[in-house]
Amino acid sequence: MEVFGIRKNELPMNEDIRDKEVRLIDTDGGMLGIMPSKEAQKLAYTKNLDLVKIAPNAVPPVCKIMDYGKCLFEKAKKEKEAKKNQKIVALKEIRVSAKIEEHDFDFKVKNAYKFLEDGNKVKVSIRFRGREMQHTITGKEVLAKFAEAVNEVATVGKQPKLEGRSMIMILDPKKQ
Template sequence: MINEEIRAREVRLVGPNGEQIGIKPFREALQMAVDANLDLVNVAPQAKPPVCRIMDYGKFRYEQQKKEKEARKNQKVVDVKEVWFRANIEEHDFQTKLRNVVKFLKDGDKVKCSVRFRGREITHAAIGQRVLERVKTEVQELSVVERQPKLEGRSMIMILGPKTGQ
């Protein structure tokens, strides 16, 4: 809240340079802000009495937006990439898909490894389990298992996350 939006009889006032002015009646604090050609900003409304600061509110908002933008720029959005395997996958196909898993993990993305069972393959879920266990052992130095292999419907799913501190 700024200027006339503040609803308090008296406020603890902080000057434009951060110095403590003391407890003042609201009207007097507002007049001091107007005289300095600045705004009276309520920085701690829950305090008794509320703490208000004399500052340029437009400049303050601009600085806050700049800080938020910088913080968003430094964030890394983690995607979940999915790699499908088959229960009876051939060696070359397995290596190709494994290269994709390694690439995704090195890029810092999570990887959802899935084995899709078709037809009567579902009766041999242990074969799909072995495929996922092999993937896990092949990339154990790059990843951490976030979710162990688990059968969900006609798919067995395992989630790998990149190891931190690389």
């Protein structure tokens, strides 16, 4: 979307600055003071640089003399670097039952280990069906046993809690 030739997330520059007076900052960050915007534009043109409005809401608006193309390139480079360093944590779910057998339990614990070692959070849930709702205490015991089995690589982020017909516990990976 363009308004007055300015794109939405771009800073106004050169002729797009229509204020009478601006507070001007030099290329090295030094304050040049308040001056008419036409004079500030001439000063920028003599240095073969752009006049960019960096703080449009200030009174008077703050403008800086800089190479706008280089500024955009540096900004894009920083954003790309920040995105590369970001760690995405997924929430993996493991479903168990209140009457789980020992072998199945061990298999689920092994899968939880893999997820937690990869740095993901694990949501362990038990779904109670029919009359099982009367025996939620056994479900809580199974979740406590599960947390104990993975305590080397995980901490309990959210204690077991009954939500409707499901009991849910969140395990967070331990920091290495």
